[in-house]
Amino acid sequence: MKLNCTHFLGAFVHIATRTGIETTQDELRRAYALVEDEAPADTLIGMARELGIELRPMQIEWRAITQLQGAFPAMLMLRDGSFLIAEGMVADTPQGPVILARDAGAGADEVDIALDQQRFERLCTGDVILAKRRYRLNESAQPFSMRWIVSQLLLEKTVLRDIGLASIITTIFSLFPPVLSMIVLDRVMVNHSYSTLAVMCGAVVLLIVFEMIAGYSRRLYMEVMATRIDGRLSLYLLDRMLSLPLDFFERNPTGLIQSKLSKIYQIRSFLTGKLLQTGLDLVVVAIVVPILFYLNWVLTLTVLGLACMLALIVYYYAEVVGKRFKAVVAAEQRKNTHLVESIYGIKTIKSLALEGRRRGEWDARVAQSVEARFALGRTANIPQTISVPFERLIFSGTFLLGAYLTLVDPSAFQAGSLMAFIMLGNRATQPIIQLAQLMQDYGEIKEAIEEVGSVVNAQPEQTRIGTGLRQPISGQLTFSDVSFRYAPGAPLALDDVSFEVPTGTFLGVMGRSGSGKTTITRLLQGLNPQYEGIIKVDGMDLREIDLQHLRTCIGVVGQENFLFSGTIRENIGIAKPHASFSEIVRVAQLAGAEEFIERLPQGYDTMLSEGAANLSGGQRQRLAIARALILDPPILILDEATSALDAESEAIINANLMRIAQGRTIICVSHRLAMLVAADNILVLEKGRLDDIGSHQELLRRNEIYQHMWHTQNRSTEVMNFDRIAIPHHQ
Numbered sequence: 119m120k121l122n123c124t125h126f127l128g129a130f131v132h133i134a135t136r137t138g139i140e141t142t143q144d145e146l147r148r149a150y151a152l153v154e155d156e157a158p159a160d161t162l163i164g165m166a167r168e169l170g171i172e173l174r175p176m177q178i179e180w181r182a183i184t185q186l187q188g189a190f191p192a193m194l195m196l197r198d199g200s201f202l203i204a205e206g207m208v209a210d211t212p213q214g215p216v217i218l219a220r221d222a223g224a225g226a227d228e229v230d231i232a233l234d235q236q237r238f239e240r241l242c243t244g245d246v247i248l249a250k251r252r253y254r255l256n257e258s259a260q261p262f263s264m265r266w267i268v269s270q271l272l273l274e275k276t277v278l279r280d281i282g283l284a285s286i287i288t289t290i291f292s293l294f295p296p297v298l299s300m301i302v303l304d305r306v307m308v309n310h311s312y313s314t315l316a317v318m319c320g321a322v323v324l325l326i327v328f329e330m331i332a333g334y335s336r337r338l339y340m341e342v343m344a345t346r347i348d349g350r351l352s353l354y355l356l357d358r359m360l361s362l363p364l365d366f367f368e369r370n371p372t373g374l375i376q377s378k379l380s381k382i383y384q385i386r387s388f389l390t391g392k393l394l395q396t397g398l399d400l401v402v403v404a405i406v407v408p409i410l411f412y413l414n415w416v417l418t419l420t421v422l423g424l425a426c427m428l429a430l431i432v433y434y435y436a437e438v439v440g441k442r443f444k445a446v447v448a449a450e451q452r453k454n455t456h457l458v459e460s461i462y463g464i465k466t467i468k469s470l471a472l473e474g475r476r477r478g479e480w481d482a483r484v485a486q487s488v489e490a491r492f493a494l495g496r497t498a499n500i501p502q503t504i505s506v507p508f509e510r511l512i513f514s515g516t517f518l519l520g521a522y523l524t525l526v527d528p529s530a531f532q533a534g535s536l537m538a539f540i541m542l543g544n545r546a547t548q549p550i551i552q553l554a555q556l557m558q559d560y561g562e563i564k565e566a567i568e569e570v571g572s573v574v575n576a577q578p579e580q581t582r583i584g585t586g587l588r589q590p591i592s593g594q595l596t597f598s599d600v601s602f603r604y605a606p607g608a609p610l611a612l613d614d615v616s617f618e619v620p621t622g623t624f625l626g627v628m629g630r631s632g633s634g635k636t637t638i639t640r641l642l643q644g645l646n647p648q649y650e651g652i653i654k655v656d657g658m659d660l661r662e663i664d665l666q667h668l669r670t671c672i673g674v675v676g677q678e679n680f681l682f683s684g685t686i687r688e689n690i691g692i693a694k695p696h697a698s699f700s701e702i703v704r705v706a707q708l709a710g711a712e713e714f715i716e717r718l719p720q721g722y723d724t725m726l727s728e729g730a731a732n733l734s735g736g737q738r739q740r741l742a743i744a745r746a747l748i749l750d751p752p753i754l755i756l757d758e759a760t761s762a763l764d765a766e767s768e769a770i771i772n773a774n775l776m777r778i779a780q781g782r783t784i785i786c787v788s789h790r791l792a793m794l795v796a797a798d799n800i801l802v803l804e805k806g807r808l809d810d811i812g813s814h815q816e817l818l819r820r821n822e823i824y825q826h827m828w829h830t831q832n833r834s835t836e837v838m839n840f841d842r843i844a845i846p847h848h849q
Contacts, residue, residue: 120156122199123147129193129201129222130166136191137251139169139584144694145666153695166249169584174248180235183207183215186246193247194219194233204246205230262358262571264564267389270347277343284336285398289405291329296541298322300534344390351382358574364645365604366576373458377451378573381566388563396556399549406546413539417520424512425547428505435501440561442494447565449487456483512547516540579665580647586664591656591671593752593783595619595642600651602637611637612649613806619799621656621752624779626794627787628827629803635787638801639755642785644668655753673746677758681730681738686715687722689730690744697748709743710774740771747778754778756786760793768793791828800824 127143134141146152150165159175166173178185186192192204194217202219209215217233233241260266271278298318305314359379367375410418460467460476467476520536595618602612612634619625627635640646641653644665653660655668670693681689690706691697702722706712714737718724730738739759746754760768772793778784786794794800795814802810802817802824810821817824 119159121159121162123152123155123157123162125200125222126157126162126193127152129203130162130171132203132222133191133193133249134166134169134171134584137171137249139171139251140586140588140664141169141584142588145670147696148670148693149666151695167252170252172250172252174250176246176248177244178246179244180238183217183238186217186248189248191249193249195243195245195247196241197243201247202231202233202242262567262574264567267385267567270350271343271389271394273350274343274346277339277346281336281339281343281394281398282401284332284339285401286405287332288329288336289402291325291332292402292545293406293409293542294321294325296538299541300532300538302534305534340390340394343394344386347390348383348386351386355379355382355570355574358578361578361581362573362576363579370573371455371459372462373455374451375573376458377454378569381569384566385563385570388559392556392559396549403546403549406542410539410542410546413535413542414520414523416523417516417539417543420519421512421516421543421547424508424515428508428547431501431505431508435497436561439494439498439501440565442490442497443562444565445490446487446494447569449483449490453480453483453487456480513540513544516543581665582662583664583666586667587658587662588664588667589656589658591668591752593619593621593623594654594656595753595783595785596652596654597638598652598654600641600649600653602641602646602649604646610806612641614651615803615806615808616651617801617808617811619783619785622781622783623799624784624786624797626797626800627785627803628789628791628794628800628824629809630823630827631789632805633803634806635803636757637806638803639674639757639785639787642753642755643672643674670749671751671753673749673751673754675739675742675746675754675756675759679738679742679745681726681733681741683726683728685723685725686718686741689726689741690722691748692745694748701748702744705744705747706741708747708774708778709740710770711737711740711744714740736766736768736770743771743778751782753783753785756784756788758787758789760788760790789827791824791831 124143127146131141131143131146146165150161163173163175186204187207187209190204190206194202194204196202201222203222204217204219206218207215208218211234213234215235217238218230219233220230260269298321301314301318305311407418407422410421456476456479460480467473517536517540520539524533524536597618598616600612600615601610603610615634615638627638629635637646641649642655642660644660644663647661655663660668682692684692687699687702690702694701699722703712706715706722715721715724726732730741733741743759760771768790775784775786775793776796784797786797788794791814797814799811799813800817801808802821804823809823810817812821818828
């Protein structure tokens, strides 16, 4: 069933606010990509669950309406697809029970709507969505571990039941070939019974058909479960990765993260492959072993003893093999990290002619990987070699011992029974050996779980979504005694910095490299919360603000901006999926991007390749500015936004800067002081400390750092002006 997003979100926001979770329709649409007018009910229920609200849709008739007592607030669907919020119920009225409801968009002072039976049946469809705040730790918040993985398997109880039933049926069918052999050898061939042979032929055909059906059902159910678990793991992986703070990705190489996360598919294969298959095969053991004891207890003990010896060999070498496997994993991670780094840095490699050096480094890592894999194979070869005699004895030894028992007492153990025992014995010993192999594989999977867990179990970013302050932001900023260092023991990036930025101010930030310019913008976005002092945005402590709300009120344009694969229109409106085309054109005009977009053959529908390599640097920057403006943020951060541009592109952006700055606070970080001349105030930073603050003219008169950088950057212009004045014109 699909629900109208606008109507549902309006009612849901009301319910969420009642339960203590602050959010808005726009933020929900953006966070969960609700672009279409309608969305599946399951998607919306999943969205609510992530926010900590459990929704339970149900169909209810008026005569059962009293069951809702104590379940309010609830959402009542009207026949036009909109919702009312059921606030409560009055049971003892002259008209019978009456539901007190209100429109989700109504103000707090508006009167509730009274729904008696007649009005309820006329207006409502009978679809009710109950809502309850959930405080327990949900599955996605639990740490990634073997316990969590098993819990994902148990979510498919119905499918597991069907797989188990199909496996039991398949196992029963698999018992027929040994029984057939026993009957043919002991009855048909001895007694020359053609009628029995005909019956057995008919039974074989019938059992083959049923076994095909049962086998198909089992494989189909296993594929269904594997697909569901694969989808669930993939969603979980990206969700946990996106919740990590930015500094986690700055501390860890991309190739290493990618290598660790790729282990999730090895874990999935283990879950839906070896683990499940071995568990199902143990059903075979439970059924077959009693039959073996019935046929001959001496042979049964012999077979089980040999199988246990094999299991002990595999188990004994599991730890040694596991250590070798860890070395392989470490070598592969180093190799993959180098490969990803080479791909990302291919431009630098080409420009500096580093191909030879990178090949040499790659060869060394490949050699380490090959050596580790060879050591693993050599170690794993030892238990495989030791196991050969026991594997052969399970068949050959049992066959010879059975032949001896038949010779000793033909009436007690006939040739057909011996053949049936051999066939059933192989079926029983394989799961025992697989179980031991599973214990060895478990060591590898445990290592893979630790690798994935080192990423997804990292401390997530404290975004305070739904619980933080969400007051309107106009752009007033205050830094009070702010100090910050990027790591314990590292030098202070900011040292006791204090300043105020009134709403609508154009604030420039300048200083030498490493003076703390970018650090100020990072702290303002909440990217690094471990700072000392107080940062306030419109009087609200930054540590108390809902970060999603804060970041939607801050537009950021850096020196390097990533553009996604897709059209220009999609890239500009990516932060506002439901933005109209006129809004996209307006911000493109504001950023000065429209003039080159219109010259493109497909205009706003031009496809961008990865990283927008088909555009120039200046064009990418103007698209990035348009993208930052699509939400009309009251605060705009330009962090060296023009430092890598040519003079023409920089001039275009500077020409539009004052239009962009109207009605918003601008924080412009630049080492090019010409871009900051129009700023209301300019911060001068030196080694993390605030050296001075003032306008361009004020700093030019009194601040040595600003004077030095200004004269250094404008020396050629001053020399040209001096030459024009000093050299007289002779006629």
